[in-house]
Amino acid sequence: MINKKQSELSSLFITYAFLGFGLIFMVFPYVWMLLASFKIPAEIYNRFLPTQFTLEHYRTLFTLGTTGSTNPFVRSIFNSLVVSSIATISVVFFGAITGYALARLKFPGKTLLNNFILFQMLFPIVLFLIPRFLLMLELGWINTYQGMFSPFMISAWAIFLFTQFFKTIPQELIDAARLDGCSELRVVFKIMLPLSKSVTIIVAIFTFMGMWDEFLWYLIVTKDYNLMPLSVLLGLFTRGEYSSYPGIQTAGATLLTVPILILFFFFRKIFTEGIAMTGLKG
Amino acid sequence: MKISKMFKIQERKIYGFVGYGLVAPYIIYTIIFWVYPFIWGLIISFKKWNIISPEKEFIGISNFLKVIHDPLFWISFKNILFFMIVYVPIVIICSLGVALLLRRIKFLQAFFASGYLMSYVSAGVAYSIVFSLLFSGDGLINNWLSNFGITIPWFSSPKIAMASIAIIVVWKYLGYYSLIFLAGLQSIPSSLYESAEIDGASNWTQFWRITVPLLNPAFTIILIFAVMLSFNIFTEPYMITGGGPLDSTQTFVMQIYHQTFTALHAGYGSSFAIVVAIISFTFVFAIRKTVEREISY
Incomplete structure (x- = not known):
């Protein structure tokens, strides 16, 4: 009996040891990135822990306007925030109203729509890159915010999640709200959304994160440094002017990573639950 | 009434x-x-058209024929297959391993789960920068390895550059796939293991007879994610290697990007994209046919 307990304890200890060891590998690149962004150039490659801290890289990033304008990097953070926020609000709003109609209202053609949404999710984005770019050309939306966010304003994935979740909300609540004279839009935003907090947050966070990280589409539709989101500006400068400045590169990478990491720490529980629940967002 | x-x-x-x-x-x-x-x-995709000119000449399936005769198409295909051969087994073994470990613990489970998931939220551009510096010729990893008298040309050797990219993508998605596996593991009724225990089945037998078959939905979805990711990979090679050395990290999306937005062959780029979509559909379909099973407890 004692022996069994002992062997259980030791196997538990080994489990934690493995998990802890693995975690070091997972976290190490972040720690290194953060440290490197404050290191003097000579120490970036050679030392893990710096002997002296410098804010030089961040200063360069924020003050050096190499393209005529004052500092495209400050502007690019703003651009990223604008584009990501608009897309996020739109995806949640239209996801919720469409999901509500598909889950709770009756109208001819509903099944067809439901199937079409599932069908849409099968198509890889690469099929749409070129024609959407041509559409942006036609609309004159190259180098504009709407050019960046318009292909991401309604997501089949979000509609699907909302539809699934809205099906589980009791009908009595909807009926009661209708008796009180609520319009259907009010039902969605006063009853359905507040009762679906976790799904709403999952949709919002994943959309925001996807938009913040997006690279290829922004690369295609932005040519002007002043309008580029941070991901593209940093990508182009890393390949170009800053290619031999690892300190500036890591400072930029830190700026690109930290906002999403903060979001992640705030909502980490919903994040892990969301992935377990859906396993759908690729 | x-x-x-x-x-x-x-x-x-x-x-x-x-x-x-x-x-x-x-x-x-x-x-x-x-x-x-x-x-x-x-x-x-049936037209010859460089975005700038108003002329769009109908040329039938010539674009498609050109795609399958394009050496860079086959090089990219080969690179992506190589990527998959490295990426898929490593990421599946590691993430299943982490999920199995996570299932065994109660205390700190949420802490470890979110710790492993942290890498998933890193932006493509940011982690490409970090790894291209860490793995560079005189980077930290090689500095450390040189203590043992070896250095590895991670991104500068055409033989292993794509494998190195696959490894950093493993880093990004390991936690994410682990959580999908963990959810699958938690949905397996523990009574199955208990009765197997009574029948005297070893842990090894339990793993192959209970865990693996009942994890089928998780395996299927992860395989599909991994294959889709492989066909769509762009940011990492674009940032780290730019497709080199010697085209060893060229990918389909890089070709489509290059053909359309650098060379301005919009028609050709479109046919290329359609061929790629068909190939990736075929792969996903094949996975569904061969891997997916109906399961019941």
């Missing part, structure tokens, strides 16, 4: 109308940004 029936009809009418009202934005948006581009993409 009559009144309530009338009320019902009226209600249905109202909500039917409202239903259309609520889905209308989706339908209009989808026609503009999905259906229309989709059809346009098909049409221009």
Whole structure:
């Protein structure tokens, strides 16, 4: 009996040891990135822990306007925030109203729509890159915010999640709200959304994160440094002017990573639950 | 009776109308940004067209023939297959391993789960920068390895550059796949293991007879994710190697990007994209056919 307990304890200890060891590998690149962004150039490659801290890289990033304008990097953070926020609000709003109609209202053609949404999710984005770019050309939306966010304003994935979740909300609540004279839009935003907090947050966070990280589409539709989101500006400068400045590169990478990491720490529980629940967002 | 029936009809009418009202934005948006581009993409794939000129000459399937005779198409295909051969087994073994470990613990489980998931939220550009510096010729990893008298040309050798990219992508997705596996593991009833225990089945037998077969949905979805990711990979090679050395990290999306936005062959780029979509569909279909099983507890 004692022996069994002992062997259980030791196997538990080994489990934690493995998990802890693995975690070091997972976290190490972040720690290194953060440290490197404050290191003097000579120490970036050679030392893990710096002997002296410098804010030089961040200063360069924020003050050096190499393209005529004052500092495209400050502007690019703003651009990223604008584009990501608009897309996020739109995806949640239209996801919720469409999901509500598909889950709770009756109208001819509903099944067809439901199937079409599932069908849409099968198509890889690469099929749409070129024609959407041509559409942006036609609309004159190259180098504009709407050019960046318009292909991401309604997501089949979000509609699907909302539809699934809205099906589980009791009908009595909807009926009661209708008796009180609520319009259907009010039902969605006063009853359905507040009762679906976790799904709403999952949709919002994943959309925001996807938009913040997006690279290829922004690369295609932005040519002007002043309008580029941070991901593209940093990508182009890393390949170009800053290619031999690892300190500036890591400072930029830190700026690109930290906002999403903060979001992640705030909502980490919903994040892990969301992935377990859906396993759908690729 | 009559009144309530009338009320019902009226209600249905109202909500039917409202239903259309609520889905209308989706339908209009989808026609503009999905259906229309989709059809346009098909049409221009049969045309010879460089974005700037107004001339669009219909050339039948020549673009498609050109794609399958394009050496860079086959090089990219080979690179992506190589990527998959490295990426898929490593990421599946590691993430299943982490999930199995996570299942064994209660205390700190949430802490470790979110710790492993942290890498998933890193931006493509940011982690590409970090790893290209860490793995560079005189980077930290090689500095450390040189203590043992070896250095590895991670991104500068055409033989292993794509494998190195696969390894950093493993870093990004390991935690994410682990959580999908963990959810699958937690849905397996523990009574199955208990009765197997009574029958005297070893841990090894339990793993192969219970865990693996019942994790089938997780395996299927992860395989599909991994294959889709492989076909769509762009940011990492674009940032780290730019497709080199010696085209060893060229990918389909890089080719499409290059053909359309550098060389301005929009028609050719479209046909390329369609061929790629067909190939990735075929892979996903094959996975569904060969891996996916109906399971019941």
